[in-house]
Amino acid sequence: MSNPLLAFWFRLFGPDDDRTSPRMRSRVPVVSAARASATIFLILRRMRAPLIVLITIFAISVLGLTLVPGHTEDGQPWRMSIFDAFYFMSYTASTIGFGELPQTFSDAQRLWVTVSIYLTVIGWAYAIGSLLALVQDRAFRQALALQHFMRTVSRLREPFLLIAGYGRTGELLGESFDALGKRFVVLDADEDRIEALELAAYHADVPGLVADARDPGHLAVAGLANPHCEAVLALTDDDEVNLAVAMAAALLRPDLPVIARTMSPAVAERMAAFGTPTVVNPFDRFGDHLRIALRAPASYQLMTWLESGPGAEVPARGDPPGEGRWVVCGYGRFGRELIPDLHAEGIDVTVVDPVADQAGHGSGIVRGHGFEPEVLQQANVADAVGFVAGTDNDTTNLSLVAAARRVNPGLFVAARQNRPSSAPLFAAMNVDSLLVPTEVLAHEVFAQLSTPLLWRFLQEVPARGDQWAARLVDCMTRRCGRHLDALWKVRMSRADAPALVPWIDSGGARLGDLLRDPDDRDVQLPVVVLMVARDGECVLTPDDDFVLAPGDELLLCGRHAARRALDTTMVVEAAREYVVSGRHVPVSWIWRRFSGAA
């Protein structure tokens, strides 16, 4: 940063010095940050030649015009002054043209003016042409975009997420986080994706940049060094890039949580070598989900509902098949992840794949394409209970499902959907369990980052059994309807709930009283308390007689209106008094003095 202008720039818009530790700031590169202010220099550099040409042409024309002899109307010899000549050349060169001022020209002057007209027109055209070419120049536009992006990111004054890769997963997550009012910043190497981001109707302004996320400098520009950055998400479809992002984040900001997507266990191993990133492999997760869905359909329903983001409708509860053999078509990355999971459930598997090597795990292998009748016969689909169409081609998967169902209509069918455009076809097929890798990923990330405590709750769910989950889903749909409005966390502290503190300290704070409507205490608010966390311990779905203690954290789900009502109870003392005891106490200080209810 040798330039004083840049130094000044950084004073104004650079990272907050007081909030970043010096060690951290020295770690994050600012090379491309300095590049971001290159725009003005680029303009100046490019305009050098045209401007000098224009100045020279003007100088020559004006000088010539003052030297060429002319005469006044009464025949006196007359020469133009520099001012007159400059005035004349200004309106002539810019093609405005007022005629011959201040006197009619002599033929010698006209000859010179003719030459200078051609010269100046060429000069102007050259200068304006250069400027227009510059504005359309790709490098210039990139510099401009980079500068704008950097400014918006450095002005973010609230927590935000750094998302590298704005594919289908990024889109889904963006919608969910935007609905929660969370800010995020996007990097993507594909220009079309950033354009899609600009067209997306988000509430908040989402800064996006076309850049290779592998470059730590780009990550720095996107706010890796910003103290408000909350987490880094590596969601590109290229494992190498995700690994690079996870590495850069772990090395430059070891304090940030990192969530990375990968499709291969080997890359997951390499990511784990750097700090403690959360690595999400959608294929692996789908296997875990399928196991839960087979064992506990209601638990699975509850988990998917809570992970689906704000406004999601309650998903249908699956109907898992009984004991029996499964047929898995496709032994690629997905098959390799899924089959061990099925074995772990004690399920026999027959693998169908045209090029399968030894599948191991004691599975039977049938070589060939699963949509051919004789192959299906060989794999004995007729007396299987489950069927998985897991190739990386949607058309193939759809025809696999159709062929298998023709042989055995009662099959439990799981299918893998690769492209978002195929969604309506799979929906029409009505498969029992659908894997959309991007959605699995989005739900997973959302569950981890949206609401603190939610992830903890979801970890606990499978252990609580299917009956409990079914009761909870019923309770939630009864109280809050079939759409999940909001999930949020409240803390019983002086900061979050000032009105509740004395009541909780008294030791008789029943949870049931807190959930009454502050307008009519006989009405229960449409809220369900999913979990109470106290000193690292969790109580899931506490009942109304649960007694709150100071510092408790509650994870709630319910309607937006209920959230507002609960906030009122937590902040306004009169509302709290009414909800707890039914007494109306005055709100204002003066009235309290009068009524003596200090």
Add this chain to the structure above:
Amino acid sequence: MNLEKVVFGFFVLLAATLNFGFFIGDIADPALHNIYELFAAVVVSLIATVLKFGDRTQIGAVHLATSLVADLQLITAAIAWTYAAHISADGLTPAAMASVVSLSGGALFANVVSVVLLVVETVSFHRR
């Protein structure tokens, strides 16, 4: 030999010399100050400014600043001359001439700083 440096040095120096040529002489006597010299000084000074566009070094930024100061002074001098000769009723009085020349004197000072910077840059630039 770096042609860019040669061209730039030429223009910086030419702007200073023309400026000096215009400035030298009795401050209030129009006969001792050639209008064409002022014209040439303005043009050359503008070209020297444009040549410094887009230089991102520390010394380049200071160069641009001094160059802009010289332009400002010289253009103001030209406008003062135009006003005296064309607009004011009194014509080119010694007072008006004095103000034109003193403005160009200010520009001369900026140009001298430019030349000093040029020399500093040349001296501190070792290429062995």
